[in-house]
Amino acid sequence: MTVSNRQPDTPPAKRQEEGMATRRSVLGDDHVDRAEQSRTGFDAPFQDMIVDSAWSRVWSSDAITKRERSMLTLALLAAGGHWDEFEMHLKATANTGAQPEDVREVLLHVAIYAGVPAANHGFKLAKAHYRSIGVDLGEWETV
Incomplete structure (x- = not known):
């Protein structure tokens, strides 16, 4: 069994790209587009954290389907x-x-x-x- 495809040294920009692709594949373009359109400078760090942590590091892992x-x-x-x-x-x-x-x-x-x-x-x-x-x-x- 593959433990994970996560690479701890993946550059942040690559994690954001991977995370957004996974987020779109799960939630759909409409949802992600709405979320991105409502993004402000105030919540941008939170949105980046979600993409990096939830969507790149967790949802993009191949450890489980x-x-x-x-x-x-x-x-x-x-x-x-x-x-x-x-x-x-x-x-x-x-x-x-x-x-x-x-x-x-x-x-x-x-x-x-x-x-x-x-x-x-x-x-x-x-x-x-x-x-x-x-x-x-x-x-x-x-x-």
């Missing part, structure tokens, strides 16, 4: 009650390969380890999202 990383992210966001970010990453599953079945399993896991209220709200948001994109949620095998 984007699908696995997406599922971990959804679990952590649901557990922490970070619902705006949860919805953003739920939409991003269209780009990461995580399927509705994966999200269901993530939320069942959240219910056990982070509490039923967190999982319940996650299910509410996931159902609304999947209905909005035409996924039939009526016929599912039970767990």
